[in-house]
Amino acid sequence: MALVAVLAGCAPVSGAGGAPGAPTVDADGFPSDVPIELKVREPKDARGIGPCELLTVAQQEELGLDPSTAKSGAEGLAQSCFWYYRGQHNYARIGISTDSTAGKLPALWRLFRDDPNYEQFEVAGHPALRTNVEPDRFCDITVAIADLQTVVVAATADLTPRPDPCAPSRRMAELILSNLPPLIRESR
Template identity: 30%
Template sequence: MVIAVLLAVVSGCATAGPGTAAPVSTSAEPSEIALPPRPREVRIDGIDPCSLLTADQRAELGLDGRPVAYTSANGLFGEASSCSIRGTEPREVSVGLSVVTDRGIEIITSSGGVTDELTGITVAGFPAVLARPTRLRDFCSVEIDVAAGQLLDIQFAQGTRGQPIPQDHLCRDAQRVAEAAIASLLTR
Protein backbone atom coordinates (compact mmCIF):
# COMPACT_ATOMS: atom_id res chain seq x y z
CA MET A 1 0.00 0.00 0.00
CA VAL A 2 2.16 2.77 -1.34
CA ILE A 3 0.05 5.76 -0.30
CA ALA A 4 0.15 4.59 3.33
CA VAL A 5 3.88 5.43 3.44
CA LEU A 6 3.12 9.16 3.59
CA LEU A 7 0.90 8.58 6.59
CA ALA A 8 3.74 6.90 8.45
CA VAL A 9 5.55 10.22 8.33
CA VAL A 10 2.96 12.04 10.03
CA SER A 11 -21.34 7.77 -9.30
CA GLY A 12 -20.83 9.96 -12.34
CA CYS A 13 -20.64 13.79 -12.42
CA ALA A 14 -17.93 15.43 -14.48
CA THR A 15 -18.29 18.99 -13.26
CA ALA A 16 -18.59 20.64 -9.91
CA GLY A 17 -18.64 24.21 -8.70
CA PRO A 18 -15.88 25.76 -6.66
CA GLY A 19 -15.41 24.14 -3.28
CA THR A 20 -17.12 20.88 -4.20
CA ALA A 21 -15.94 17.38 -4.91
CA ALA A 22 -17.92 15.32 -7.36
CA PRO A 23 -17.36 11.71 -8.47
CA VAL A 24 -16.18 11.22 -12.03
CA SER A 25 -15.60 7.47 -12.30
CA THR A 26 -14.83 4.59 -9.98
CA SER A 27 -12.41 1.79 -10.58
CA ALA A 28 -10.30 -0.67 -8.66
CA GLU A 29 -7.88 -0.66 -11.62
CA PRO A 30 -5.83 2.58 -11.71
CA SER A 31 -5.40 2.44 -15.50
CA GLU A 32 -9.18 2.62 -15.95
CA ILE A 33 -9.70 5.95 -14.15
CA ALA A 34 -10.83 8.65 -16.55
CA LEU A 35 -10.37 12.19 -15.32
CA PRO A 36 -11.63 15.38 -16.96
CA PRO A 37 -9.12 17.98 -18.11
CA ARG A 38 -8.04 20.52 -15.51
CA PRO A 39 -9.72 23.93 -15.91
CA ARG A 40 -6.30 25.64 -15.90
CA GLU A 41 -2.76 25.09 -14.69
CA VAL A 42 -1.92 26.26 -11.20
CA ARG A 43 1.82 25.76 -10.71
CA ILE A 44 2.78 24.98 -7.13
CA ASP A 45 6.57 25.43 -7.32
CA GLY A 46 7.72 27.17 -4.15
CA ILE A 47 4.34 26.89 -2.39
CA ASP A 48 4.62 26.29 1.36
CA PRO A 49 2.17 23.46 2.11
CA CYS A 50 1.60 24.89 5.58
CA SER A 51 0.17 28.02 3.91
CA LEU A 52 -2.50 26.06 2.01
CA LEU A 53 -5.00 26.26 4.87
CA THR A 54 -5.75 29.60 6.50
CA ALA A 55 -6.28 29.86 10.25
CA ASP A 56 -10.04 30.22 9.63
CA GLN A 57 -10.10 27.14 7.39
CA ARG A 58 -8.14 25.12 9.97
CA ALA A 59 -10.59 26.16 12.71
CA GLU A 60 -13.57 25.23 10.53
CA LEU A 61 -12.00 21.82 9.81
CA GLY A 62 -11.27 21.12 13.49
CA LEU A 63 -7.50 21.41 13.06
CA ASP A 64 -6.30 23.20 16.19
CA GLY A 65 -2.67 22.04 16.13
CA ARG A 66 0.28 24.08 14.93
CA PRO A 67 1.23 23.34 11.29
CA VAL A 68 4.57 21.51 11.15
CA ALA A 69 6.62 21.60 7.93
CA TYR A 70 8.79 18.67 6.84
CA THR A 71 10.10 16.99 3.72
CA SER A 72 8.48 13.65 3.00
CA ALA A 73 10.29 11.06 0.96
CA ASN A 74 8.89 7.83 -0.40
CA GLY A 75 8.86 5.81 -3.59
CA LEU A 76 5.56 7.07 -4.97
CA PHE A 77 5.97 10.85 -4.67
CA GLY A 78 9.71 11.15 -4.14
CA GLU A 79 10.76 14.11 -2.00
CA ALA A 80 7.92 16.53 -1.40
CA SER A 81 7.50 19.63 0.71
CA SER A 82 4.89 18.65 3.31
CA CYS A 83 2.96 19.89 6.30
CA SER A 84 1.24 18.06 9.14
CA ILE A 85 -1.59 19.53 11.21
CA ARG A 86 -3.32 17.80 14.11
CA GLY A 87 -6.79 18.32 15.43
CA THR A 88 -8.12 17.43 18.89
CA GLU A 89 -11.67 18.79 18.90
CA PRO A 90 -14.24 17.47 18.17
CA ARG A 91 -12.10 14.37 17.43
CA GLU A 92 -8.42 13.48 17.24
CA VAL A 93 -7.22 13.63 13.63
CA SER A 94 -4.11 14.34 11.61
CA VAL A 95 -3.86 15.99 8.20
CA GLY A 96 -0.90 15.80 5.86
CA LEU A 97 -0.56 18.16 2.88
CA SER A 98 2.20 17.58 0.32
CA VAL A 99 3.19 19.75 -2.63
CA VAL A 100 4.49 17.34 -5.28
CA THR A 101 6.24 19.30 -8.03
CA ASP A 102 8.01 16.56 -9.98
CA ARG A 103 5.24 13.99 -10.57
CA GLY A 104 1.73 14.33 -11.87
CA ILE A 105 -1.59 12.59 -11.23
CA GLU A 106 -0.53 9.83 -13.65
CA ILE A 107 1.55 8.38 -10.81
CA ILE A 108 -1.78 7.40 -9.22
CA THR A 109 -3.98 6.76 -12.25
CA SER A 110 -1.51 4.52 -14.07
CA SER A 111 0.53 2.98 -11.26
CA GLY A 112 0.11 -0.75 -10.93
CA GLY A 113 1.58 -0.55 -7.41
CA VAL A 114 -1.38 1.30 -5.88
CA THR A 115 -3.64 -1.13 -4.04
CA ASP A 116 -6.12 1.41 -2.72
CA GLU A 117 -9.68 1.69 -3.99
CA LEU A 118 -9.49 4.70 -6.31
CA THR A 119 -12.33 7.00 -7.32
CA GLY A 120 -12.01 9.80 -9.83
CA ILE A 121 -13.49 13.04 -8.47
CA THR A 122 -13.24 16.77 -9.10
CA VAL A 123 -12.25 19.38 -6.53
CA ALA A 124 -13.29 22.91 -7.53
CA GLY A 125 -13.25 21.72 -11.13
CA PHE A 126 -9.77 20.17 -10.90
CA PRO A 127 -9.43 16.44 -11.61
CA ALA A 128 -8.55 14.42 -8.53
CA VAL A 129 -8.43 10.91 -7.18
CA LEU A 130 -9.89 9.80 -3.85
CA ALA A 131 -7.71 6.94 -2.59
CA ARG A 132 -9.41 4.72 -0.01
CA PRO A 133 -6.97 2.22 1.50
CA THR A 134 -8.37 -1.30 1.58
CA ARG A 135 -6.03 -2.68 4.26
CA LEU A 136 -5.40 0.20 6.64
CA ARG A 137 -8.79 1.80 7.20
CA ASP A 138 -7.66 4.64 9.50
CA PHE A 139 -7.01 7.22 6.77
CA CYS A 140 -8.04 8.43 3.33
CA SER A 141 -6.33 10.65 0.77
CA VAL A 142 -7.09 12.95 -2.16
CA GLU A 143 -4.60 13.62 -4.97
CA ILE A 144 -5.40 16.78 -6.97
CA ASP A 145 -4.07 17.40 -10.50
CA VAL A 146 -3.13 21.10 -10.41
CA ALA A 147 -0.63 21.31 -13.31
CA ALA A 148 1.27 19.12 -15.73
CA GLY A 149 3.65 17.02 -13.63
CA GLN A 150 2.38 18.46 -10.31
CA LEU A 151 -0.20 17.46 -7.71
CA LEU A 152 -1.38 18.18 -4.19
CA ASP A 153 -1.55 15.18 -1.86
CA ILE A 154 -4.01 15.49 1.04
CA GLN A 155 -4.07 12.77 3.72
CA PHE A 156 -6.69 12.71 6.48
CA ALA A 157 -6.26 10.21 9.34
CA GLN A 158 -7.67 9.40 12.71
CA GLY A 159 -5.34 10.62 15.42
CA THR A 160 -5.58 7.68 17.80
CA ARG A 161 -6.65 4.07 17.57
CA GLY A 162 -8.58 4.48 20.81
CA GLN A 163 -11.06 6.75 19.07
CA PRO A 164 -11.88 5.05 15.74
CA ILE A 165 -13.42 7.16 13.00
CA PRO A 166 -15.29 5.43 10.15
CA GLN A 167 -13.30 5.55 6.90
CA ASP A 168 -16.26 7.14 5.10
CA HIS A 169 -15.93 10.12 7.48
CA LEU A 170 -12.17 10.28 6.93
CA CYS A 171 -12.69 10.32 3.14
CA ARG A 172 -15.36 13.01 3.43
CA ASP A 173 -13.04 15.13 5.56
CA ALA A 174 -10.09 14.55 3.20
CA GLN A 175 -12.28 16.01 0.45
CA ARG A 176 -13.20 18.98 2.67
CA VAL A 177 -9.51 19.69 3.29
CA ALA A 178 -8.80 19.33 -0.44
CA GLU A 179 -11.58 21.84 -1.24
CA ALA A 180 -10.22 24.33 1.30
CA ALA A 181 -6.64 23.94 0.05
CA ILE A 182 -7.66 24.53 -3.58
CA ALA A 183 -9.80 27.52 -2.58
CA SER A 184 -6.81 29.02 -0.78
CA LEU A 185 -4.45 28.22 -3.66
CA LEU A 186 -6.76 29.88 -6.20
CA THR A 187 -6.75 33.17 -4.26
CA ARG A 188 -2.98 33.63 -4.81
Protein backbone atom coordinates in the same frame (compact mmCIF):
# COMPACT_ATOMS: atom_id res chain seq x y z
CA MET B 1 -20.44 9.44 -2.01
CA ALA B 2 -17.77 10.30 -4.54
CA LEU B 3 -18.63 10.30 -8.20
CA VAL B 4 -16.51 7.82 -10.12
CA ALA B 5 -15.71 8.68 -13.73
CA VAL B 6 -16.25 5.93 -16.28
CA LEU B 7 -12.93 4.91 -17.81
CA ALA B 8 -14.19 2.66 -20.62
CA GLY B 9 -14.41 4.14 -24.08
CA CYS B 10 -11.96 7.01 -23.59
CA ALA B 11 -10.33 7.86 -26.90
CA PRO B 12 -6.56 8.11 -26.98
CA VAL B 13 -5.03 11.55 -27.01
CA SER B 14 -3.22 12.21 -30.26
CA GLY B 15 0.17 13.76 -30.25
CA ALA B 16 3.87 13.38 -30.68
CA GLY B 17 5.41 9.96 -30.77
CA GLY B 18 7.90 8.64 -28.29
CA ALA B 19 9.80 5.44 -27.74
CA PRO B 20 8.43 2.39 -29.56
CA GLY B 21 5.54 0.94 -27.52
CA ALA B 22 5.34 4.05 -25.32
CA PRO B 23 2.07 6.00 -25.16
CA THR B 24 1.86 9.07 -27.35
CA VAL B 25 1.43 12.49 -25.75
CA ASP B 26 -0.41 15.66 -26.69
CA ALA B 27 1.19 19.12 -27.07
CA ASP B 28 1.15 19.54 -23.28
CA GLY B 29 2.83 16.18 -22.68
CA PHE B 30 -0.35 14.41 -21.50
CA PRO B 31 -0.07 10.63 -22.15
CA SER B 32 -2.55 8.89 -24.46
CA ASP B 33 -3.03 5.82 -22.25
CA VAL B 34 -4.57 7.87 -19.41
CA PRO B 35 -8.23 8.98 -19.30
CA ILE B 36 -8.58 12.55 -20.56
CA GLU B 37 -10.65 13.29 -17.43
CA LEU B 38 -7.34 13.40 -15.52
CA LYS B 39 -6.11 16.43 -17.51
CA VAL B 40 -6.33 19.70 -15.58
CA ARG B 41 -8.61 22.17 -17.37
CA GLU B 42 -8.04 25.24 -15.18
CA PRO B 43 -4.55 24.84 -13.65
CA LYS B 44 -3.56 26.59 -10.45
CA ASP B 45 -0.03 27.35 -9.25
CA ALA B 46 1.35 26.26 -5.89
CA ARG B 47 5.01 26.88 -6.70
CA GLY B 48 6.72 28.89 -3.99
CA ILE B 49 3.96 28.28 -1.43
CA GLY B 50 4.92 26.18 1.59
CA PRO B 51 2.56 23.34 2.55
CA CYS B 52 1.71 24.94 5.90
CA GLU B 53 0.74 28.13 4.03
CA LEU B 54 -1.85 26.40 1.82
CA LEU B 55 -4.63 26.94 4.38
CA THR B 56 -5.43 30.13 6.26
CA VAL B 57 -5.70 30.01 10.05
CA ALA B 58 -9.49 30.43 9.73
CA GLN B 59 -9.63 27.47 7.32
CA GLN B 60 -7.51 25.33 9.64
CA GLU B 61 -9.92 26.12 12.45
CA GLU B 62 -12.95 25.36 10.21
CA LEU B 63 -11.44 21.90 9.62
CA GLY B 64 -10.98 21.39 13.37
CA LEU B 65 -7.19 21.63 13.18
CA ASP B 66 -5.04 23.25 15.85
CA PRO B 67 -2.96 25.86 13.93
CA SER B 68 -0.32 25.87 16.68
CA THR B 69 0.56 22.23 15.88
CA ALA B 70 1.50 22.83 12.20
CA LYS B 71 4.81 21.19 11.39
CA SER B 72 6.45 21.11 7.96
CA GLY B 73 8.72 18.42 6.59
CA ALA B 74 9.93 16.73 3.43
CA GLU B 75 8.86 13.38 1.98
CA GLY B 76 10.94 12.52 -1.07
CA LEU B 77 10.23 15.16 -3.71
CA ALA B 78 7.21 16.49 -1.79
CA GLN B 79 6.98 19.03 0.99
CA SER B 80 4.45 18.23 3.74
CA CYS B 81 2.62 19.83 6.61
CA PHE B 82 1.07 17.97 9.56
CA TRP B 83 -1.50 19.25 12.04
CA TYR B 84 -3.23 17.70 15.00
CA TYR B 85 -6.94 18.14 15.49
CA ARG B 86 -7.98 20.25 18.47
CA GLY B 87 -8.15 18.08 21.58
CA GLN B 88 -7.28 14.84 19.74
CA HIS B 89 -4.23 12.78 18.92
CA ASN B 90 -5.40 12.28 15.33
CA TYR B 91 -3.72 14.30 12.62
CA ALA B 92 -4.19 15.70 9.16
CA ARG B 93 -1.48 15.85 6.51
CA ILE B 94 -0.95 17.79 3.32
CA GLY B 95 1.81 16.80 0.95
CA ILE B 96 2.51 19.07 -1.99
CA SER B 97 4.73 18.42 -4.98
CA THR B 98 5.61 20.98 -7.61
CA ASP B 99 8.72 19.08 -8.76
CA SER B 100 8.23 18.07 -12.39
CA THR B 101 10.12 14.80 -11.81
CA ALA B 102 7.77 13.62 -9.04
CA GLY B 103 4.90 11.18 -9.64
CA LYS B 104 1.88 12.94 -11.13
CA LEU B 105 -1.73 11.89 -11.67
CA PRO B 106 -1.09 9.85 -14.85
CA ALA B 107 1.61 7.80 -13.07
CA LEU B 108 -0.62 7.33 -10.02
CA TRP B 109 -3.54 6.31 -12.24
CA ARG B 110 -1.38 3.58 -13.81
CA LEU B 111 -0.29 2.41 -10.36
CA PHE B 112 -3.72 2.33 -8.71
CA ARG B 113 -6.24 1.71 -11.53
CA ASP B 114 -6.64 -1.98 -10.62
CA ASP B 115 -6.74 -1.43 -6.84
CA PRO B 116 -10.25 -1.97 -5.36
CA ASN B 117 -9.80 1.10 -3.12
CA TYR B 118 -8.99 3.39 -6.07
CA GLU B 119 -11.53 5.99 -7.15
CA GLN B 120 -11.32 8.73 -9.74
CA PHE B 121 -13.40 11.89 -9.19
CA GLU B 122 -13.17 15.69 -9.14
CA VAL B 123 -12.53 18.16 -6.34
CA ALA B 124 -13.54 21.74 -7.17
CA GLY B 125 -13.24 20.97 -10.89
CA HIS B 126 -9.79 19.36 -10.57
CA PRO B 127 -9.10 15.68 -11.26
CA ALA B 128 -8.47 13.64 -8.14
CA LEU B 129 -7.64 10.07 -7.20
CA ARG B 130 -8.44 8.27 -3.97
CA THR B 131 -5.45 6.06 -3.21
CA ASN B 132 -5.82 4.78 0.33
CA VAL B 133 -5.84 1.26 1.74
CA GLU B 134 -8.52 1.48 4.46
CA PRO B 135 -11.64 2.79 2.67
CA ASP B 136 -14.04 2.91 5.65
CA ARG B 137 -11.74 4.76 8.03
CA PHE B 138 -9.60 7.33 6.24
CA CYS B 139 -9.03 8.70 2.79
CA ASP B 140 -5.92 9.85 0.97
CA ILE B 141 -6.69 12.03 -2.03
CA THR B 142 -4.23 13.18 -4.68
CA VAL B 143 -5.49 16.26 -6.53
CA ALA B 144 -3.94 17.67 -9.70
CA ILE B 145 -3.35 21.39 -9.19
CA ALA B 146 -1.78 21.58 -12.67
CA ASP B 147 -0.48 18.88 -14.99
CA LEU B 148 2.89 18.93 -13.17
CA GLN B 149 1.71 19.89 -9.66
CA THR B 150 -0.20 17.75 -7.18
CA VAL B 151 -1.38 18.00 -3.62
CA VAL B 152 -1.93 14.90 -1.48
CA VAL B 153 -4.41 15.34 1.34
CA ALA B 154 -4.97 12.88 4.17
CA ALA B 155 -7.45 14.24 6.69
CA THR B 156 -9.71 12.49 9.18
CA ALA B 157 -11.29 13.58 12.44
CA ASP B 158 -10.96 10.09 13.91
CA LEU B 159 -10.25 6.54 12.87
CA THR B 160 -13.76 5.12 13.37
CA PRO B 161 -15.72 3.90 10.34
CA ARG B 162 -17.70 6.63 8.58
CA PRO B 163 -20.11 6.68 5.63
CA ASP B 164 -17.88 9.05 3.60
CA PRO B 165 -14.30 8.84 4.84
CA CYS B 166 -13.23 11.20 2.02
CA ALA B 167 -15.35 14.14 3.23
CA PRO B 168 -12.63 15.73 5.46
CA SER B 169 -9.90 15.27 2.83
CA ARG B 170 -12.16 16.55 0.05
CA ARG B 171 -13.06 19.68 2.04
CA MET B 172 -9.41 20.36 2.82
CA ALA B 173 -8.53 20.03 -0.88
CA GLU B 174 -11.38 22.39 -1.85
CA LEU B 175 -10.06 25.02 0.55
CA ILE B 176 -6.50 24.64 -0.73
CA LEU B 177 -7.61 25.05 -4.35
CA SER B 178 -9.64 28.15 -3.46
CA ASN B 179 -6.46 29.79 -2.14
CA LEU B 180 -4.23 29.17 -5.17
CA PRO B 181 -3.72 31.62 -8.04
CA PRO B 182 -4.19 30.55 -11.68
CA LEU B 183 -1.15 29.09 -13.41
CA ILE B 184 0.32 31.55 -15.88
CA ARG B 185 1.69 29.53 -18.76
CA GLU B 186 4.88 30.77 -20.36
CA SER B 187 4.77 31.60 -24.07
CA ARG B 188 6.54 29.08 -26.25
